[in-house]
Amino acid sequence: MKKSLLGQRMKAFRERCKDLGLSLTYQRLSIYKALLQVPGHPSPDAIYQVVRKTYPSISLATVYKTLDRFEKSGLVSKVNPLHETARYDPKVEHHHHLVCTECKHVEDLDPQELTRPLPLDPRSLGLPEGRCRDFDVADYTITFKGVCQACRRRLARAPRTGAGAA
Amino acid sequence: MKKSLLGQRMKAFRERCKDLGLSLTYQRLSIYKALLQVPGHPSPDAIYQVVRKTYPSISLATVYKTLDRFEKSGLVSKVNPLHETARYDPKVEHHHHLVCTECKHVEDLDPQELTRPLPLDPRSLGLPEGRCRDFDVADYTITFKGVCQACRRRLARAPRTGAGAA
DNA sequence: TTACCTGCAAAGTATTTGCGCGTTC
DNA sequence: GAACGCGCAAATACTTTGCAGGTAA
Numbered sequence A, B: 001m002k003k004s005l006l007g008q009r010m011k012a013f014r015e016r017c018k019d020l021g022l023s024l025t026y027q028r029l030s031i032y033k034a035l036l037q038v039p040g041h042p043s044p045d046a047i048y049q050v051v052r053k054t055y056p057s058i059s060l061a062t063v064y065k066t067l068d069r070f071e072k073s074g075l076v077s078k079v080n081p082l083h084e085t086a087r088y089d090p091k092v093e094h095h096h097h098l099v100c101t102e103c104k105h106v107e108d109l110d111p112q113e114l115t116r117p118l119p120l121d122p123r124s125l126g127l128p129e130g131r132c133r134d135f136d137v138a139d140y141t142i143t144f145k146g147v148c149q150a151c152r153r154r155l156a157r158a159p160r161t162g163a164g165a166a
Numbered sequence C: 001t002t003a004c005c006t007g008c009a010a011a012g013t014a015t016t017t018g019c020g021c022g023t024t025c
Numbered sequence D: 001g002a003a004c005g006c007g008c009a010a011a012t013a014c015t016t017t018g019c020a021g022g023t024a025a
Helices: A003-020 A026-037 A044-054 A060-072 A129-134 A149-157 B003-020 B026-037 B044-054 B060-072 B129-134 B149-157
Strands: A096-100 A106-109 A136-147 B096-100 B106-109 B136-147
Touching: A003 A026, A026 A044, A026 A060, A044 A060, A129 A136, A136 A149, B003 B026, B026 B044, B026 B060, B044 B060, B129 B136, B136 B149
Parallel strands: A096 A136, B096 B136
Antiparallel strands: A096 A106, A136 B136, B096 B106
16 A cells, blocks of 8 residues: 555544544554555454554454444444354355344345346456456355344334444 | 255255265254254354254264364355454445455455446345345345465465365 | 543353264265 | 264363553543
8 A cells, every 4th residue: 555545544544533532542543554554354363463563562452442443433344244153054056145234144045036137157247357367256145234124123113222323 | 944845955965975975973964954944044053052952962062063064065055254253444335355265365346346337226236026125135245255366376386185175 | 630542361252172982884 | 893973171262341550632
């Protein structure tokens, strides 16, 4: 990442934090900077290892807490999973998933069910040439995120209370 | 799941195991059956809880080992993640991912980069009516799985040895 | 000054592993 | 009978939490 762009992003980050009422600490600044600089979507530990070089006293717990704070504030996104633990599916053929963001329930969706069929071959999906050259793409899956019927009903009865909801 | 279909699937499973040289134990049979019966893509623990009702002496470790074995044999698929630990991304806008199945490296792909643009609204993607009614879909992400350039090179130099590769 | 944030250490949860006994083939 | 698979318990990995002292605003 170019130095000027990095500076620009860091500046935007500072402002965003201010708006959100988040204190600007060197830990937060360096964690965010590491996230911008480390390619490939680092894990909390990977970020910790990077930040530690500059601030040896930082703790892994702080990195976890901070990333969680950032995510809840919409400053970063968690690549992962809608569900953190392993989940298995007896279906091994190419298919997509509907995941409930509330209860983590997962439903399968057969590609044939799509009324606007998509090509099976990921290359035909419009991946730019350059990316295909770098990345030998073998397969793709669409993950639809939403709220299932049961959860919608439950939420309607007992909606999220307080002003906490971002 | 209808009883007849279940029986049919179990039969196919037995045959598949035989072909693969996997011993047929009641643990494996009941774990696979639970996977077919429990909706929503159960976790190892959820499967354990189900199987335990019938075979109280089964251990959770066996469930883990068995599911792993099944996955490596192509009998089941892991819904999750290409990477088990948390991974963060500074980008919060709607975007897709390219994930290297070897090193777990993740790259972002902007929807605009697709030469064949897809609608932003997941409903326009051809989700069948019925599913939309049940599931209030808010968003979708495409995950392209493949092997990155660095890993391709590495594999070319030191290809997977032995007959283990399925 | 005061509320917010950090580091530490301990706890919690998820998953893996080594090993001796039991079962399948 | 030999190879394979199982249950147990301990180990490991990842993540969260409570609290006392430190820091930003």
